[in-house]
Amino acid sequence: MRSLFFKIFAIFWIAQSLIFAISTVLIVRHHFESPDALFDGLHSSLENDARRAAAAYESGGCAAVDALGAEIEQQIALKDAAGRDLCHAPGLPLPPASAVNPTRITSSQAGEQFIWRVPITSSSGKTYFFLLARPHVERPHRLLDDLVHLASPTLPVAIVIGGLTTFVLVLFFTRPIARLRKAARELAHGNLKARVKEPVGRSRFSSGDEFHALLHDFNHMAERLESLVGAQQLLLRDVSHELRSPLARLSVALELAREDASPEMVTQLNRMERETEKLNQLIGQLLTLSSMEAIERIDRFEPVSLNQIVAQMIPDAQYEASQRQSSVVFLGENDCTVQGNRHLLYRAIENVLRNAIQYTNPGTEVEIRVAARQDKAGRSVCVVEVSDRGPGIPETEIGAIFRPFYRVDRARSQETGGFGVGLAIAERAVKLHGGQVSGRNRSGGGATIRMEFPSAKTAAGSTEHQSE
């Protein structure tokens, strides 16, 4: 039982054959009783009636025979051995007298009626002929009755057997597909460790078919993906690490040069220092990002008030915004506390806020809003929304803004000095807190980044869940 092809083939074949075999057995058992048995019953019943009619005649004449006819609700007649009428119910047509074999029960048709002719010897030893007529009733043909009659063993058998075998077949298809789907979805959500559970040591029937091979290939792909992404992260981290030593030397050398420099060189040296500082910051962010990607989950949770965190970063943000002739407005709707790591939360929100300050147009306001809300599932969540009045995000690229090094406008980021790593760090930090982050454009221009964290009560539940 290896390949899927063979499984489908075998199951259908078995199903068809079983339906045919069982139906045939049932039809044969049900319909074809021995014809003799049928006639024996009929004959003995007719003979019984004839005997009663003869006895009635001998005791009470034709009146008694008529009474019997009324009793059994049949038209009956009695003749003597020579074929003369003794008693005759009105309306009973008489068959032609040509008795083929007068000693046997015979039947003949007269007009619309069947007439049975039964020779009988009464208890007194006289021989009579008993005639019994049944009106020939035209039975109306009803399609439904015929269908039920004809399909009675085949249809239920086909339904039951077909159902059972199809059920088994569907199981073969859906179970591995459901497993595959779950793993694929997890993988798509960024859990590179997601694998399909391969049925180990289970029935030999399910191992080794095409689905099994597919699951195996999927796992192989996921492994490869994980190692590639891991290698890339490792490379990024190692490169950043290695860049630090020359940068440290460069900083000192620059400072030495500055002290020895003639005044006209100071401008150039300042520029070099600025660029060195930028490189320095980039490396710092890259290392932060890669160290955060290495964290699977936060091990120390503490209650953190988001309002407090935001209030803490407002003065610095305000200063930064004022450099760009814009300002920051903090709208704390209500106090919201989440379970998490203060440092990471601060970093996440600060990165989003600074990003907004970088992109908002001069003279506009950046809004940061903290509010307790209910999410779609009815859990209480803390929402932090940062809105700017900048160029917004191209609709097609909204999902990409949290990717490291993604920038909407390269020329602009030159001027703002961002690296496109801030939002990636923020996204990672939010995810570590079991939250979600999304971006959308505002009506009237600009973009809103929305971070959603499970609030303290909800988070406490999920923490317990995680530690299980």
Place this chain on the structure above:
Amino acid sequence: MEDILLIDDDVELCSMLTDYMGRYEFRVHAVHRGDEGLKTARARDWALILLDAMLPGLDGFEVLKQIRAVSDVSVMLLTARGEDVDRIVGLEIGADDYLPKPFNPRELLARMRAILRRRSGSAAKSEPALLRVDDLELDAAARSVLQAGKKIELTGVEFALLEMLMRFPGKVVSREQLSESVLGRKLDPFDRSLDMHVSRLRRKLSEDGSRDEQVKTIRGAGYQLAVNTARQAAEG
């Protein structure tokens, strides 16, 4: 001229720093291995030791641990940028301060000066040199702390921290205030070094285990040195 010991495996960086700091009245002695660094650190008194966290021979943290076992000399740890763990471990072991690499040499200079200033004490200031709170006695001029008559060894930061708290006994001193006066820089919300120093100080003050914690954390506000009367009121 102050004598500085620089323990860092980057030879070129060391030579440049020696040159740079020489211009600012610091005589730098550079060592490139951890084990050698430890030997040199023990060999004589240094105004300040600059210690790289990653060293061949003996790990920077191990060097610090062994220095701390015998001496309260000021140590500034040079950690790798992005490695928060290094920083926290360093402060826990007893570094006075840390600076992530790569650093701006001007900032290094400023930090070094802050540490040395603390070391040289507040004798020049107009504040009283002798502070007493309950059984704690702090002599700012002699840079010594007695607890119930017993001497307690404190590093420069811990000393400055205790001094600040003892100037306002029973009052809450904000973290911002402490950061500026003790560490010589503005409070950075990411920076847990103040809390690390406080917890080390707390441990040293309650070493015999019998007494209550004297340095209290006031969540969201700062730290407070509990005075006996206040403690009694709290208990009653």
